[in-house]
Amino acid sequence: xxxxxxNALRGGAMAAASTVFLTRPAFASxxxxxxxxxxxxxxxxxxxxxxxxxxxxxxxxxxxxxxxRTEALANLGRVAKAYNASMSVAGGGAPLWTDxxxxxxxxxxxxxxxxxxxIAVDWGTPGGALSGDPVVLDRIKAALELIYAxxxxxxxxxxxxWYTYEIGVPYYVLHTLSVVADQLTADQxxxxxxxxxxxxxxxxxxxxxxxxxxxxANRADKALIxxxxxxxxxxxxxxxxxxxxxxxVAGGGAxxxxxxxxxxxxxxxxxxxxxxxxxxxxxPGHYGIVLLTALAGAIHVTxxxxxxxxxxxxxxxxxLVADSYAPFVYAGALMEPVRGRMLSRQGETGHDIGHQLxxxxxxxxxxxxxxxxxxxxxxxxxxxxxGTYAPFLKIPDPERFAPGPDLVAxxxxxxxxxxxxxxxxxxxxxxxxxxxxxxxxxxxxTDDWSASxxxxxxxISRYESINGQNLKGYxxxxxxxxxxxxxxxxxxxxxxxxxxxxxxxxxxxENDGPVDPKFGGVPVGPNAHTGGVRxxxxxxxxxxDFKSWDGSLVAKKSWFFTPSGIVCLGAGIxxxxxxxxxxxxxxxxxxxxxxxxxxxxxxxxxxxxxxxxALRRPRWVHLENVGGYVLLDDASVTALREDxxxxxxxxxxxxxxxxxxxxxxxxxxxLVLEHGVKPTDAKYAYAVLPGASVLGTLGASxxxxxxxxxxxxxxxxxxxxxxxxxxxxxxxxxxxxxGPASVAIGRCGWGRQLAVSDPTQTQDSVTVTVHGKSVTVxxxxxxxxxxxxxx
Numbered sequence: 001x002x003x004x005x006x007n008a009l010r011g012g013a014m015a016a017a018s019t020v021f022l023t024r025p026a027f028a029s030x031x032x033x034x035x036x037x038x039x040x041x042x043x044x045x046x047x048x049x050x051x052x053x054x055x056x057x058x059x060x061x062x063x064x065x066x067x068x069r070t071e072a073l074a075n076l077g078r079v080a081k082a083y084n085a086s087m088s089v090a091g092g093g094a095p096l097w098t099d100x101x102x103x104x105x106x107x108x109x110x111x112x113x114x115x116x117x118x119i120a121v122d123w124g125t126p127g128g129a130l131s132g133d134p135v136v137l138d139r140i141k142a143a144l145e146l147i148y149a150x151x152x153x154x155x156x157x158x159x160x161x162w163y164t165y166e167i168g169v170p171y172y173v174l175h176t177l178s179v180v181a182d183q184l185t186a187d188q189x190x191x192x193x194x195x196x197x198x199x200x201x202x203x204x205x206x207x208x209x210x211x212x213x214x215x216x217a218n219r220a221d222k223a224l225i226x227x228x229x230x231x232x233x234x235x236x237x238x239x240x241x242x243x244x245x246x247x248x249v250a251g252g253g254a255x256x257x258x259x260x261x262x263x264x265x266x267x268x269x270x271x272x273x274x275x276x277x278x279x280x281x282x283x284p285g286h287y288g289i290v291l292l293t294a295l296a297g298a299i300h301v302t303x304x305x306x307x308x309x310x311x312x313x314x315x316x317x318x319x320l321v322a323d324s325y326a327p328f329v330y331a332g333a334l335m336e337p338v339r340g341r342m343l344s345r346q347g348e349t350g351h352d353i354g355h356q357l358x359x360x361x362x363x364x365x366x367x368x369x370x371x372x373x374x375x376x377x378x379x380x381x382x383x384x385x386x387g388t389y390a391p392f393l394k395i396p397d398p399e400r401f402a403p404g405p406d407l408v409a410x411x412x413x414x415x416x417x418x419x420x421x422x423x424x425x426x427x428x429x430x431x432x433x434x435x436x437x438x439x440x441x442x443x444x445x446t447d448d449w450s451a452s453x454x455x456x457x458x459x460i461s462r463y464e465s466i467n468g469q470n471l472k473g474y475x476x477x478x479x480x481x482x483x484x485x486x487x488x489x490x491x492x493x494x495x496x497x498x499x500x501x502x503x504x505x506x507x508x509x510e511n512d513g514p515v516d517p518k519f520g521g522v523p524v525g526p527n528a529h530t531g532g533v534r535x536x537x538x539x540x541x542x543x544x545d546f547k548s549w550d551g552s553l554v555a556k557k558s559w560f561f562t563p564s565g566i567v568c569l570g571a572g573i574x575x576x577x578x579x580x581x582x583x584x585x586x587x588x589x590x591x592x593x594x595x596x597x598x599x600x601x602x603x604x605x606x607x608x609x610x611x612x613x614a615l616r617r618p619r620w621v622h623l624e625n626v627g628g629y630v631l632l633d634d635a636s637v638t639a640l641r642e643d644x645x646x647x648x649x650x651x652x653x654x655x656x657x658x659x660x661x662x663x664x665x666x667x668x669x670x671l672v673l674e675h676g677v678k679p680t681d682a683k684y685a686y687a688v689l690p691g692a693s694v695l696g697t698l699g700a701s702x703x704x705x706x707x708x709x710x711x712x713x714x715x716x717x718x719x720x721x722x723x724x725x726x727x728x729x730x731x732x733x734x735x736x737x738x739g740p741a742s743v744a745i746g747r748c749g750w751g752r753q754l755a756v757s758d759p760t761q762t763q764d765s766v767t768v769t770v771h772g773k774s775v776t777v778x779x780x781x782x783x784x785x786x787x788x789x790x791x
Contacts, residue, residue, distance in 0.1 A: 043186040045234030054301040055228045056178040059117075060125040061411035064418060068393045070127070072410045075395060077129025080122035083115045084130060089142035093150075096143055102150045105159025107655050109151045113172035116143050124179035125410060140180055144192055154198045158208045166207050167221045170196045174228050181232060189232050196229045201238070203245040204255070213255050215267040216277050217287040219245060220257045220294035227298060227307070239307055246298065247313065257291060258316045264438050264761055264783050265459045272785060273323040274439035278340075280461040280524055282439035284324050285334035285350070286342045289357050292320060296363045303367050318372050321361050326379055327434055327443045329354060330450045331489035332387020336482050337441055337454040341463075341470035346648035346659035349493040351390035355412070358383050358392060362415040377424035384416060385426045389489035392416060433540040433561055437761065437784020440530050442542055444561040449690040451566060453507070453559065454480035455544050456525035459761070462549070464522045468653040472502040474515045477525065479544050479557050481507030481566065483690040487625060488589075495664035496589050498646035504584045504670060509546065509555045509570060509684075513579030516549040526551070531759030531784040533742035535721055538563045541742050543714070543725035543759055552577040558714040558725045564700045565689035567632070572711030573675055573682035583684050585637065585671040588626055594667040596624035598639060599694065607641040609667075615639055620697050623669055628697025632685035632706055640670040685709055708732040721746030725759075738767040745770060745791070752791040757784055 044052050061069075087096050095101055097115065100108035122128040123136050130136045152173070158165045177184070177192060184192075199207045203222030206212035214222055226242025229235075248255040260271045269275050269288075277287035295317045302308045328335045333350035334357065342348050358380050365376035384392040393413055432445040440460040444451045456462040456477030463473040470476075483506075485491070503510060525547075532542030539562055546555045553575040560567040568585075575581050590596060598605040600618040615621065615637040621629040631637065644666060648659020675682040689700050707715040707722065715724035715732045722745045726737045735745060740763070744755040756766055756777045764780040770791060777787050 042182050043184055043189050044181050044232060048231035048234050048236065048239065050305050051228065051231035051239070051301045051307070052178055052181055054303070055174065055231075055297075056124065056181070058297060058300065058411065059121045059175050059179055061414050062418075063126045064414040066413065066417055068395070068413050068417070069410055072395045072413055073122075073125065073127050073129075076118070076122050076125070076410065080118045081129050084119050084136060084139065087115070087119070087139065087143060089139050089146060091142075091146055096146060104151075104156060106151060107160070109147075110164055110168045110172065110656060112147055112151065113169055113176070116140065116147070117172045117175045119143075120176040120179045137180065137183055140176070141184070141188075144176065144188075148192055148195075152195050154194050156195070158199075162206060162208050165195075166199045167218065167225065170200055170225045170229070171221070174225060174232070177232055178228065186233075193229050193233050196225065197235075197238070200225050200229065203242055204248065204250050213251060214245075215255050216257060217291040217294070219248070219255060220291045220298075223257075224294045224297050224301075227301060231301075243298070243302070243307060243309065246295070246309070257295065258313065258320075261438070262781070262783075269320065269324060270436075270438040270783075272436055272438050272783070273327070273434075274436045274441070275324050276439055278464065278522060280459065280522055281340045281464050282338050282436075282441050282460065283340050284328055285336075285339035285353055286348070287340075288324060288338075289334075289353055289360060292317075292325070292364075293356060293360045296360045296367075299367050300363055314367070315372070318364055318368055318376065321357075321364065321376060321379060325357055327432065327445070328441075328452070329357065329383055330386075330484040331389060331486070332358070332383040332392065333390070333489070333493065335443070335450075335452045335484065336476075336492050337452045337480070338439075341465060341467075341473070343473060343476070343497050344470040344648070344651040344659075345657050346498075346652065347657065349390075351387065351490070351493050354383065354387065355390070355392060358387075359412040359415065362412070362419055365419065366415065374424070375427075377419050377422070378427040380416070380419060381424045382426035382428075384420070387489075389493065431537045431563070433534050433537055435532050435534050435540065435542070435757070435784065435786065437531050437757070437782075440784075442532060442540070444540065444566070446538075446563055448486055450484040451561065451690065452482050452484075453542060454478075454482065454505075455530050455542075457530035457544075458524055458526070458528045460530070461522040461524050465520045466522065467657075468655070469651075469657060471651045471653070472497075473651075474502055474519055474549075475505050475508050475510055478505075478508045478510065478548075479546060480505045481559065481568070481688065483566075483627075483688065485626065485691050487691075491589050494589060494591060495646075495648075495666055498648045498651050498659070499644045499664055499666040500589065500668065501587060501644065501670070504582065504587050504672065506584050506587050507557075507559075507568065509553070509557065509573060509581065509583040509675075510548065511553050511575055511577055511579035511581050513577055528760040528762055529727060529740055531742065531757060531761070532559075532725070533723070533744050533755050533757045534786045535723065535744035535746065535755055539718060539721060539723065539744070541723040541725055541744065543727070543742055545727060550577075553581060556711050556714065556725075556727050560704070560716045560718070560723050562703060562718050564696070564703050565628075565630075565687050565692065567687045567704055567706070567716050568684070569706065569709045569714040569716075570684040571681070571709050571714060573684070574680050575675075575678055578677065580677050581675040581679055581682070583673040583675065585629055585673060585686055585688070586623070586626075586669060587671075588623065588669045590641075590667040590669055592664075592666055596626065596669070598623055598641070598669065600637075600639075602694075605639050607669075610640075610642050612638055612640045620701070621671060622692075622694050622697050623671075626669075626691075628689040628692040628694070628700065629671060630687040630689065630697065630701045632687060632701075633683065635673050635684060635686075638670070638672045638674055640672070641667065642670070643667050681711065683709055719746075734771045736769045739763055741766045741768070743768060748790075753788055754791050755786050755788045757786045758782065759784060
C-alpha cells in the first residue's frame with residue numbers, strides 16, 4: 001500500500017510510536033544551541049551556514065529553561081532512547097528496525113527517517129537524553145548511510161505515492177542533516193542531499209510528471225526544502241529557485257502561494273479569505289496550515305541573510321493568519337468544516353492542528369514588528385489561553401497534543417513562553433458573522449459560542465474520502481450544523497468521529513436507507529445554490545438546495561444566525577425512495593458515560609440507554625449543559641440516548657495515518673424529526689440555542705418570527721431586520737426578488753439598507769423590490785459575496 005498523501009502528526013498507543021514523528025518541523029529563534037563540539041571547519045559553506053543554523057533551531061529549540069520544556073524533553077528522550085536501543089546499524093541487508101522492512105518503494109521508508117530524526121533531534125537538543133553522545137552520533141551517521149543506500153538515493157524510482165519521495169522523506173532527511181551537519185563532511189552532505197536534488201531540484205513542478213505545476217502547500221513545502229537543501233551544499237542557485245517558487249517567478253506568478261484568486265474554488269488563497277486544496281476542498285484546517293508553516297519557515301531561515309524574503313511578501317504572509325485561519329479557531333482548535341478528510345485522523349484532531357497554527361503564528365510574530373507583531377502574538381496568546389481542553393504548554397506524551405509541528409513541542413513551548421513573558425495580551429473575542437463564498441463556508445462567532453456549517457455545491461465537494469481516510473464521512477457536506485460551546489471544548493476531539501452515528505449528523509436531512517455503494521473520492525454536490533448573506537457582525541442567513549447522493553431526496557434548507565441562536569428551516573422535503581426521511585436536530589457527544597437532564601416543555605424525558613422517547617409536539621426541549629431547542633411548528637420529536645462504540649481504525653486505514661483498533665465508547669443524545677416514507681413538500685422549523693439555560697430557552701422564542709417556509713422562500717424577522725433566502729423568484733412581506741438570492745433588509749443608522757448575495761454564483765444581477773421600490777444589484781463575479789446598497 002502506498003504511503004499516504006500527507007503524513008500523520010500523532011497517533012495513539014503503540015501504533016502512534018511508528019508514525020508520531022511523521023510531523024512538520026518545529027520553530028525556534030536565532031540562538032544556536034550547540035549539542036556537541038563542532039569540527040574546526042564546518043562542511044556547510046560559510047555563505048549559506050546561517051540558513052542551516054536557523055533550520056537546525058527549527059528542530060532543537062532555543063534552550064529556554066522551564067518545567068514544561070523539561071517535561072517535553074523527558075518525553076522526547078523516552079521515545080528517542082527506545083528508537084536508538086532498537087535500531088540496528090549492522091548492515092548486510094538487515095533492517096534498521098525489525099518492524100520496518102527495507103526495500104524499494106517500502107511503505108516504511110518515511111517511518112525510518114522519522115525515527116532517525118527523533119534520535120537526531122534528541123541528540124542535538126541541550127538537555128536531551130542522548131544529547132552530544134558520540135556513540136549515538138556514530139549510529140546516526142551509520143543509519144544515514146544505510147537508509148541512503150537501500151531506500152532513498154538518486155537511482156531509486158518513485159513507487160507508490162509521489163509525496164513520499166518529493167516532500168515527505170526530503171523533510172526528514174533535512175531535519176536530521178541540519179542537526180548533525182557540523183559532524184559530516186562536505187562529501188557526505190552532498191551524498192545525502194543528492195536524492196533530494198533529483199526529486200525536488202525544480203520545486204515548481206512534479207518530478208514524476210513535469211506537466212503538473214505545483215500549487216498551494218505542495219509548492220510551499222518544495223520551496224522550503226529547496227532553500228534548506230541548497231544551503232546545506234552551498235548551491236545558491238537552488239536556494240534562489242526555492243525562493244522564486246514561492247511567488248512562481250518561473251510561471252509568471254500564476255501559481256504564487258500568496259496570490260489571492262478572484263474566482264470560485266481552485267487551489268490556493270482567495271480574495272474573500274478562503275483557502276482551497278485539491279481544487280474543491282476547503283482546507284484552512286490542514287493544507288492551509290501546512291502552507292503557512294512552510295512560509296513561516298522560509299521567512300525564519302532566510303531572515304538576516306542576502307536571501308531574506310521581500311518585506312511586501314512577508315506582509316502578505318503575516319496578513320493570512322487573521323484573514324484565513326483565525327475565524328475558524330475555537331478554543332484553540334480548528335473547526336471541523338475546514339479540515340477535510342483529516343476529521344478521521346486520530347493523530348490530527350482539531351486541537352492538534354490548532355497547535356500547529358499557534359506555533360506557525362508565533363514564529364511569524366518573531367520575524368514581524370510593530371502592530372503586525374502585536375496582533376500575531378495576541379492571536380497566539382488567545383488560542384493558548386482558551387485551549388484548556390488540550391493545554392498548549394502541557395504535553396502529557398509525545399503522541400498527543402504537541403503544540404506545533406515538532407516531536408514533542410520543545411521549540412513551540414519555548415516560543416510561547418517567550419511571547420507570554422513579553423506581556424502580550426490575548427486578542428478579545430469579537431462577535432463575527434462571515435461568509436467565505438469561494439469555499440462555501442461560513443462562521444458565526446458570539447461572546448460565548450460559535451457555529452459553522454458543512455455544506456457542498458457544484459463548486460465544493462460533499463466530502464473527501466481518499467487514501468483510506470474519512471471512511472464514514474458520507475454526509476459531512478449535506479448541511480451539518482456544528483456548534484462549539486465553552487463547556488465542551490473537546491466535543492469533536494473526544495472520539496467523536498469514530499463513535500457518532502454518521503447517518504444522523506446535526507442539521508442534515510437524510511433517508512435511513514443504505515449509503516452510496518460507490519462512496520469515496522471527492523465528489524462535488526449536484527446543485528449550485530449554496531451560500532448566504534451577511535447583515536452585520538451578529539446576523540446572517542445561509543441556504544442550501546439539497547439533493548441526496550442518489551437524487552431520491554430533495555429539500556430546501558436555511559439557517560438564520562442571531563446572537564442567541566440559529567433558526568433552522570426546511571421545506572420542499574420530498575422523497576421517492578422506500579426509506580423513511582429524518583432531519584437531525586441534535587446528536588451530541590456527552591462523553592464517556594456522560595449525563596445531563598433532558599426536558600421537554602418542563603417535563604423530564606426518559607434517558608434510559610437505547611430507549612427512544614416520542615415527544616409529541618413539544619414547544620421546547622432543553623439538554624443540560626448543552627443548550628435549548630425551540631420547535632417552531634407542530635412537529636413531534638424522537639429523543640434517544642445511546643452509547644456508541646467505534647475505533648479510529650474504523651474510519652482511517654491509511655498506511656501512515658491509520659488509527660488504533662482500541663474501542664472507544666461515547667454517550668450521545670439524539671433529537672430527530674421524522675418525516676415518514678415518501679414525504680411530499682414536508683417541512684421543519686426549529687431553533688438551536690447553544691449554551692442556553694432553561695429560562696433562556698423559554699425567552700429566546702420571542703427573538704424572531706418565521707415569516708415564510710416554502711420551497712421558494714424561507715425567511716425570519718429578527719427585530720427590525722428581515723433575513724430571507726429565495727430559491728427562485730418570489731415574495732415575502734412586501735419584498736420580492738427576480739431570481740435566487742439571499743437578502744437582508746433593515747435599518748442602518750437613520751436610514752434603511754439592503755444586503756444581497758447570489759448563492760448560485762451564476763447570475764449577473766438580481767432585482768429586489770421593496771414595497772414598490774426596485775433596486776437592481778450587480779452580482780456578476782461576486783462569487784457569493786454580500787453586496788450592500790442603501791434603500
